[in-house]
Amino acid sequence: MMDGTPHRDEIRTTCAYCGVGCGVLVRPDGNGGLSVRGDPDHPANHGRLCSKGFALGETLSLDDRLLSPRVNGTDTDWDTALSLVADRFSQSIARHGPDSVALYVSGQLLTEDYYVANKLMKGFIGSANIDTNSRLCMASTVAGQKRAFGTDTVPGTYEDLELADLVVLVGSNLAWCHPVLYQRLAAAKAARPAMKVVVIDPRRTATCDLADMHLALAPGSDVALFNRLLSAINDGGALDTAFLRHVDGFDAALRAARAQDRNVAGLPADQLDAFCHLWLRTEKVVTVFSQGVNQSSSGTDKVNAIINCHLATGRIGKPGMGPFSVTGQPNAMGGREVGGLANALACHLDIEDPAHRDLVRTFWDAPTMPQAAGLKAVDLFERVRTGQIKALWIVCTNPAVSMPDADAVRDAIAGCDFVVVSDLTAKTDTARLAHVLLPATGWGEKNGTVTNSDRTISRQRAALPAPGATRPDWAIMAEVGRKMGWHKAFDFASPAQIFDEYAALSGLAAATGRDFDISGLTGLGEAGYAALQPTRWPVTKDGGTERFFADGRFFTPEGRARMIPVTARPPEARTSPRFPFVLNTGRIRDQWHTMTRTAKAPRLNQHLGEPFLEIHPQDAAALGIAPATLVTATSPTGRCVLRSLITDRVQRGQVFAPMHWTGETAPTGRIDALVPGIVDPVSGQPESKAAVVALAPFDAAWFGFAASTDKLAPDCPYWARSRVEHGWRAELAGNHAPQDWETDARRLFALPHARCQSIADPATGTARMAFLDGDNRLLAALFVSRTPVALSRDHLVSQLGQGATAPLSGRPSADMPDPGPVVCACLGVGLNTIGAAIDSGQAATVAQVGACTGAGTNCGSCRPEIAVLLAAAQRVEAAE
Template sequence: MDTRPQQPGEIRTTCAYCGVGCGVLAQPDGAGGVAVRGDPAHPANLGRLCSKGFALGETLSLDDRLLTPRVLDVDTDWDTALGLVADRFSQTIADHGPDSVAFYVSGQLLTEDYYVANKLMKGFIGSANIDTNSRLCMASTVAGQKRAFGTDTVPGTYEDLELADLVVLVGSNLAWCHPVIYQRLAAAKAANPAMRVVVIDPRRTATCDLADMHLALEPGSDVALFNRLLAAIYEGGAVDAAYLRHVDGFDETLRAAQAQDGRVTGLTPAQITAFCDLWTRTEKVVTVFSQGVNQSSSGTDKVNAIINCHLATGRIGKPGMGPFSVTGQPNAMGGREVGGLANALACHLDLEDAVHRDLVRNFWDAPAMPEGAGLKAVDLFEQVRTGQIKALWIVCTNPAVSMPDADMVRDAIKGCDFTVVSDVTANTDTARLAHVLLPATGWGEKDGTVTNSDRTISRQRALMPAAGQARADWDIMSDVGRRMGWTDAFAYTSPAQIFDEYAALSGLAAAMGRDFDISGLTGLGQGGYDTLMPTRWPVTMRGQTVRFFADGQFYTPSGHARMIPVAARPPVAKTVPRFPFRLNTGRIRDQWHTMTRTAKSPRLNQHLGEPFLEIHPHDAAALGIAPAGLITVTSLQGRCILRALITDRVQPGQVFAPMHWTGETAPTGRVDALVASVVDPLSGQPESKAAVVALAPYNAAWFGYAVSAGDMSPASAYWARSRVANGWRAELAADTAPQDWEVEARRLFALPDAPCQTFRDPATGTVRMAFTDEGRLLAALFVSRTPVAVSRDHLAAQLGQVAHSPLSGRPSADMPDPGAVVCACLNVGVNTIRGVIDTGQAATVAQVGACTGAGTNCGSCRPEIAVLLAQATRLEAAE
């Protein structure tokens, strides 16, 4: 971690990834490259960065950038493209009404972009049909917090994690999904040995490395566990009677909790008792929750079950205490604040409240405002499918991959009368379906603000000029608004101007009794906006407030918090003989969403380079699935082929798959194609962690591994490709073999004339080919009847080099093989780590770091290093 203050030439900005909102110091080199390090002055990360943030500078290449507007795949100019967008939306509204159009936007937008999109759709088009991919992320938290507090208020701060004596992580793989916060927690635990950490998750994740207790409860049973906790709080005398004077609904909520059968959790009575005793006897408790809570058909109830326990004990809004939602996207919070969801208005005002509606309409001088909520994401794409939505604008997101029932969503978009996509690239599953493509600025070019999980507003600043003809999203949407006839309302010339309008509206919202207030930032002007430092809201005209709710003041009509009686409900989809496995989906350490950005970094592709399915050894054995084999995964919605990762991290009957791969990177790895469009009835958030699936071995006739200095064109039934430092690599498989492997290889690599070295063994089905130019390796293909056993990273590193014995697939004796990458930040391989362990140089994670550097930057690989140390210890004991 670099602790130097800002240096000459460095620009202070904010990371483009998760909701931690890390500060970044970026130094452009003037030639399109950027050096990146953590900002030691930013309160979120204090100089730390995770592997993704550390590699931001590697994601700025223009090789796949959309650089000019396109209409029907033909390059055009902005006037033509935006004129068509404005005309088609206007005509559709005239013919079919405002609800025949929709926007689907993104938590990767900046707040100013979000504000303009919300204003255009709700205030001027007159529909609430604008929703966001944050609906897939934190909508259940929004609904739960509004039920309890009257507003969507996150009471916690990152500092609370360091001040707590007990941190409970519910459905949150913090080590991989929010690595910097995980490192802050790990440092706090090291400094306070009395601190305890509990992980509640059906799966044993990397976060469990830090845990004193792991509760592997049944999927979806969180409400039952927290109901048992509430009953234990009452029985153990931990209720704060004084605080309950500010809380409604305690008695009926307690009765519901006492009626709950804890056996549905799958935990033993002793485990439940141990957890409840620890929680009730520790005053300073923070309960962190994330996607495992939210992505559920009972997600809102799970949120309220957690909040109920904090309200009953008064452990909320005080240092080291409270429920704390951590968000998955860089500006999910900013989107919520400006009303980016279909059932909200800007500044936490309520769309369905007539007084709130009139306030916003008058402030905007808007011609029309919808009186009811618009279509939430799943319903929105269903109406695209049925033709009720006839014009659709998708901004900075990839729903053809990321939405549940992704095949249906892809087909719906394809069938829409008129689809516009604004993005940085034309090479996404969604962008390929658009009638009009609009080039948007990306990270490093964007200028505006984002809000992180603990309400801190930070600036993203432009480091370089916009690529090609790309424009900011707020600018694109404002231009369309002016072309549709609302010239004055969208006469913005800078994000600072938009921010000032938004801040002024927040002051009016605060006067209406809302929590969100940044009116103290009104009137910054361009200079003040340019120099704005990270600031946690609220920032009122009277100053800044850090905490909510310790004083018992809430935003409900009564001014009291509300405890909500809840009862556990199992996932909607039931395991049955046809679909006996429960599928959990999520993220991996080094990739982000659908990899539009992270897949451009060779370093980030080295850790886990293809889609996989974690399956328990007992289940794999019963199904005849071999290590590194392929698995066909089917549901009522779709089908995938995934690499088998046999592990006891998952329980028998449960499987896990990451959601990052796309039609661009692994067409049979689009995991959300397996997930049904089941949603929480209150929040509309999909149940993405409890689909039911069937598994079977994929009986491949051959497996292949390929590397190429140029791009490849795989055509096999299974393929997954990723970038490497000097080109590409790919995993391949199919159930039938080509008639001529050399013909197929030349087609794959587009090398019709390059010299080719070949080795064939018909008895074993082995084929090895290397294509060279004056000895330099251009491409290589390795084929066998079982998963190919070669040194993958070694082969990839040989691309463009004079290759010695390329058909061996392994380094020579005088060339050490570092092995598969464990530490993506510093590019340290598994064999390097095992080497310092086996030679006795390192017996702890810290010593491995001292010897190799692994784990010394973001630290998210430390759990894997700990596993390697444990394996070595077990082998030594066995000997």
């Protein structure tokens, strides 16, 4: 059924991952999971899903779920656990004041969860020490938009990407990080080939496959580039003088732009001129920006440099025009709207405005309100480290991995007097440090709303019962509020009641001149809330608006926009002979944050199964780092060991590593251990794209590959573990080879008595062994070599639990084709399968590869890689 009408037993909900906010239709499969398909009627995705969304139904197993409260490692009941939380928080407040406690929450919470957390902390505990992991991804956008517009307002909509004649992607690998938006953009460009796409990124990413121009600027130099553009706008006659009557600060912004070196962005003059010329002569321009802009010590200035260019030309708030921030988390926007940041109040009200504080305090009938902003994430964990925060509650996030200077943050949490963690699992780096663990419901089990990057509010709906004793986050926090004595304020019985209170508050906020207004959704009741369709705010009593600011009305006290004079400055951490490389961090296509959900889906582990470091070939050669070996990366704050990926996607002197791996999946791959706690002075957002590191080959005496039907517990200097269809696989390495590999292997697999087939050659340092049960089914296998192990990994793991066919060969038999490493995660299409289609002459385009193999025909995220394979084949053919 491909139309928008759901099956009788399908439930409409919203994806759990990025800020695109895709609608999905789910149906229980009878085995505790869900079948999932894209919702053709949802305005964000129109039925499209990415590889992660496509695999959502495979991430719901209960094997690692936390199903009851735990205190000091022992299961207990809810009353005992929450009474302890309430008592310890109350004691700390009584002895040390309200600022001795803190909440650290998450953009993966639903809006109703966020609202209760904000109300509890700011209105009743009386501290603003509540911050969110969204601080790590979009705080600079919040600060930049507030400086320019007066409020944190997104001017446009997703449709603008399709209506634009020029889309500029700044610091955004849209193809991998927001795949459905990339698909929409690619479809629009295919329908209108005259549309132009420019990618601005130091690294050549998959998104560049769609680009007409790639500007590989120097790390951190975005302000310089957009200041150059602002000068060109002025000199080239592209100013909108009528619109500028609604804008303050143009002259100062232009002076700042002119005061800098024209070529400070490190780009050739002809490329700069070509970009400026294209921008000036194309009226319908959308500038999309993401973490490459935000995660910077000058992130707020970067945001304002972009906005300045749109204000100067009046290209804002009109169809196909405007600056557009795309957020990383499913409810980063909802958290911004509800005051989840330490420096905000609900409904885009300002915590430092006495009138705003009084409005919220009166509405909540709260005993107190903080007088100033609370601690932003980096400062918050520093106060945990120094002991000023005595009680810490972490909700639905993993800061021991994801925060900058992650080792120091991990140690700070471990040293805190009292730590509470609410999560789905006890098996995260952060949860292992908690005194109290609280089992929360997750996606598929909870009800509420989320807001996506273009202000669309969508429902998440439960399709499965809450397992064990799990509870929604809002219910957990409301119960603690009641136990702390505030019964009436937290007497919520459902998310619909919370949403109704929130909507009513938004109407009061809007009356003060704020942008956020969903008062038109007040009074929905349980039935109306249950039926709520995707709705873009504002939703006033009289209706709403699709776009902001085209009319020249803004939310500053003067009602005018502000252009901000900004000056380019380099990243704060500087390279040196000791740390000569700049480290860029980011995401990969098939994983999400710290992998607590995505790592459960075997198909999502096949494409890139271990942490890696992209290094330019000339840098690798100079350091003696060979392809697929291991490399040690060291910074002033930490050390990692990663797989080397030699590629010219990065420039010389720059390296890139993904941020997903943890102590659970690859202990030496915790990349944020290398990132210092340097922040933007305005937004408090960490600089995660410009750490400085030194590189050296990892001195491995042996490399190994292991596969097992049961979970592996490696004990060696390097390992990376992932789930596969019938078990587990792991990459291994060590500095010293054991005397007896079979003894070590039996310990690794916990198979002391299984039958073993083995081949070993001490002279070459190779060993192969397979462990089988009485029916000749493969239980486990280990391959060892002095160099990175070469074998068909996917073939070997496919034999787990099966009758083994020559398991020590490591290769398929002659009559069994080897599909090769997976390229298309959705349909499991391998590199060799695609290569065979190309070599046979059947496939000369991405579409033809899809027709022959299926690759790229579902979510489309692998199409850039397919295009690279085609281009490589064409180069070989031309050379011959």
